[in-house]
Amino acid sequence: MKVKKKDFIKGMLIVLSGCLLYLFVVNDAFLYKQPILKITRVKNSKTDKIVDEFKNRDQQTSQIITGKILNGNEQGKSFEVHNTYTWSRGMDQRFYTGQQVFVNIYQKGKGKTISISHYKRDTYLLMLCWLTLMLLFIVMRSDGLRSIVSVILNFVLFLIVVQIDVMWNITSFFWIYAISAVIFTALTLMLVIGWNKQCLVTFIAIFFGTAMALLLTVAAMWLTKDKGMHYEALDFATQAPKQLFLSASVIGLLGTVMDAATDIVSTLFELKRSQPGISFKKLFNSGRQVGKKIMGPLINVLLLIFFAETFTLAVLYFRTGNSFGYTFEWTMSLGLVQAVISGIGITLVIPSASFLAAVALRGSSR
Amino acid sequence: MTTMTFLTFILAFLMFVAGGRNGIYSFFSLVINFFLLFITIILIAGGVPAIGVSFFSGVCILAITIYMGNSEGSEADIAFIATILVMVIMLLLIIPFEHLAQVQGFSNEDSEEIEAFNLAIGVNFESIMISAAVLSTLGAIAEAAIAIASGLQEIIEQKPEIELSDLRRSGRNIGKQIMGMTFNTLFFGMFGGNLALFILLYKLQATFGYYLNSKIFVGETMLVLYASIAVIMIIWITSELMVHKLAKQRNR
Structure with missing residues (x-):
C-alpha cells in the first residue's frame, strides 16, 4: 500500500509539473524582444476557388485578424492585420482566436501598422520535450x-x-x-x-x-x-x-x-x-x-x-x-x-x- | 553508371559478405521498403488520403522488416503486435500535435528552393507531414522491438522458471542499452540530415527564441522527439507483452 501511495504522489507531481510548464510557456511573451500579438477576433471573408496550370484545385481565403500586443513598448495596444490562407496550407496558415503570433511593427505616417512574422510554436515544442522526458523517467527510471x-x-x-x-x-x-x-x-x-x-x-x-x-x-x-x-x-x-x-x-x-x-x-x-x-x-x-x-x-x-x-x-x-x-x-x-x-x-x-x-x-x- | 547505382551495388555486395544469404534477404527487404515508400508518395500525390495510405504501407513495412529479417516464431509475432500498437498510439499523439504546431509544408528558409512553384496544389500538407512523421518512427521501433523480444525469449529459454518481475527487469535492462544507442542514431541522423540548415540558421544569426518558434526547426525537432517517444513506448510495450505471454503459458 505504501508503494502505491508513493506512486500516486509521483504521478501527481508529474501532472503538476506539466501544468506549470504549460502555464509558464503560454505566458512567456515577456521573455521575447519581438512583439507578440494575441488574436482576439478573426473575421473570414469569402473563399475564392483557384486552379493552376496543372488542374490542381485549391481555395484561398483571406481573414482579418484583430489582436492585442502582449509585450514590449506597445503592450496592450490593439492592431488589425490581414492574412490569406490556402486550403492546402503549403506556406501559409489559418489563424484562430486565442493563438499567439510574432509580429513586426512599422511606423506608417502618424499611426503604426503590423505584419505577421511567424507563429508562436514554443508551447508545443516544449510540451513534447516534457512528454518525452516524463515517459523516459516513468519507463526507465534514472x-x-x-x-x-x-x-x-x-x-x-x-x-x-x-x-x-x-x-x-x-x-x-x-x-x-x-x-x-x-x-x-x-x-x-x-x-x-x-x-x-x-x-x-x-x-x-x-x-x-x-x-x-x-x-x-x-x-x-x-x-x-x-x-x-x-x-x-x-x-x-x-x-x-x-x-x-x-x-x-x-x-x-x-x-x-x-x-x-x-x-x-x-x-x-x-x-x-x-x-x-x-x-x-x-x-x-x-x-x-x-x-x-x-x-x-x-x-x-x-x-x-x-x-x-x-x-x-x-x-x-x-x-x-x-x-x-x-x-x-x-x-x-x-x-x-x-x-x-x-x-x-x-x-x-x-x-x-x-x-x-x-x-x-x-x-x-x- | 550513376554514383548511386554503383554505391548500391557496393552495399549489396558488402551485405552479402557480412551476412551471407541473410544479408541478401535483408538487402531485398530494404529494396521492397523503398518501393513501398515510393508508391506511398505517388498515391498521396494522386489524391488518396495521406494518413490512410501511410497506415497501410506502415503495416507492410513493419511486417517486412520484422519477418524478412531472421526473426521467427512467437517472439516475432509479439514484436509485430507491439510495433502496430505503438504505431497507432503515435498516430493519436502526432495528429493533435501537428495540428497545433502547424509545421507542415515549407518554411521561409525553404523559399529559394520552391520559388518556382505555386504552392496551392490542392493537397493537405498537414496530413502529409503527419504521414511522414509516423513513417519515420517505424524503423527505430521495428529494430527495438526485435531486439527486446528476441533478447527476452533467449532469457526465458535459458531460465524457464524465471520470476515475472525479474523478466520485466531484464526487459528494462536490454531496453536501456538499446535506447542509449538508438537515441544516438536518431540524433546524429538529425544533425547529419540538417547540417546545412544549422549552418544557415547560424549565419542568419538566429536567436534562441527563433529556434524555439521557427517552422523548420520545430518541425525537425518534433520528428526526433516523436521517434524517441516511440522507442520508449516500444521498450515498455514489448516487455509487457512478453511477460504477459509467459504468464499465460504458466497458467495453462
Whole structure:
C-alpha cells in the first residue's frame, strides 16, 4: 500500500509539473524582444476557388485578424492585420482566436501598422520535450538520464562545431566535421560505456568502419565522376555543396555505425565473461552473428528517416507535372545515397568490430 | 553508371559478405521498403488520403522488416503486435500535435528552393507531414522491438522458471542499452540530415527564441522527439507483452 501511495504522489507531481510548464510557456511573451500579438477576433471573408496550370484545385481565403500586443513598448495596444490562407496550407496558415503570433511593427505616417512574422510554436515544442522526458523517467527510471545527458552534450558540441565552421570559413571545412566526428564518438562512448578496454575497442572499430565507408564513397564518386549526384539540390546549402554533403554523411553515418559497433563489442565482452575459455574463432563468429541480425533493421531506420524528409517536396514535384525519374533524382537521391553510405558503414563495422574484440579478449586471457 | 547505382551495388555486395544469404534477404527487404515508400508518395500525390495510405504501407513495412529479417516464431509475432500498437498510439499523439504546431509544408528558409512553384496544389500538407512523421518512427521501433523480444525469449529459454518481475527487469535492462544507442542514431541522423540548415540558421544569426518558434526547426525537432517517444513506448510495450505471454503459458 505504501508503494502505491508513493506512486500516486509521483504521478501527481508529474501532472503538476506539466501544468506549470504549460502555464509558464503560454505566458512567456515577456521573455521575447519581438512583439507578440494575441488574436482576439478573426473575421473570414469569402473563399475564392483557384486552379493552376496543372488542374490542381485549391481555395484561398483571406481573414482579418484583430489582436492585442502582449509585450514590449506597445503592450496592450490593439492592431488589425490581414492574412490569406490556402486550403492546402503549403506556406501559409489559418489563424484562430486565442493563438499567439510574432509580429513586426512599422511606423506608417502618424499611426503604426503590423505584419505577421511567424507563429508562436514554443508551447508545443516544449510540451513534447516534457512528454518525452516524463515517459523516459516513468519507463526507465534514472537510467534514462545518462542517454539524455549524452544527447544534450552532443547537441551543444554540434552547435559549437557549426559556429567554428562559420567563423573560420575555411575552404576545406569537411575536416572540421571529420575531426569533430571523432570527438563525438569518444565522448559518447565514454559516457555510455565508461573509460575501459571495451570503450577503446569500440572506438577503434567505429573509426575504422566510418573511415573505410567514407573512402569507398569518395572512390565511388571519383570512379563514376559524380554522375547523377545533384549536389545543388541540397537544401539550404550556403557552402560548397559536395563537401557539405560529405560532412553531413559523416555525421549521419556515425550514429548508426556506433550503434552496430557497441552492440557487437558489448555482446562479445559479455560472452567472454560467461565463458572465459572461449576461442578466438568462436568469438569472431558470434560477433558476425550479432551483426547479421542487426544489419537489416539498422539500415532500415535510416532509410525511413531520410525518406520521410522528402515527402512534402516529392508530392509538390509530382503535383506540378514532373516525371517519376526527375522527381526521384532531384528530391530523393541525395537522401538515399546518405542512407546507402551509412549501410556500407554498418556492413564494414561488423567484421572489424568482431575481429578487434576477439583479438582484445584473447590477449587478456593469456 | 550513376554514383548511386554503383554505391548500391557496393552495399549489396558488402551485405552479402557480412551476412551471407541473410544479408541478401535483408538487402531485398530494404529494396521492397523503398518501393513501398515510393508508391506511398505517388498515391498521396494522386489524391488518396495521406494518413490512410501511410497506415497501410506502415503495416507492410513493419511486417517486412520484422519477418524478412531472421526473426521467427512467437517472439516475432509479439514484436509485430507491439510495433502496430505503438504505431497507432503515435498516430493519436502526432495528429493533435501537428495540428497545433502547424509545421507542415515549407518554411521561409525553404523559399529559394520552391520559388518556382505555386504552392496551392490542392493537397493537405498537414496530413502529409503527419504521414511522414509516423513513417519515420517505424524503423527505430521495428529494430527495438526485435531486439527486446528476441533478447527476452533467449532469457526465458535459458531460465524457464524465471520470476515475472525479474523478466520485466531484464526487459528494462536490454531496453536501456538499446535506447542509449538508438537515441544516438536518431540524433546524429538529425544533425547529419540538417547540417546545412544549422549552418544557415547560424549565419542568419538566429536567436534562441527563433529556434524555439521557427517552422523548420520545430518541425525537425518534433520528428526526433516523436521517434524517441516511440522507442520508449516500444521498450515498455514489448516487455509487457512478453511477460504477459509467459504468464499465460504458466497458467495453462
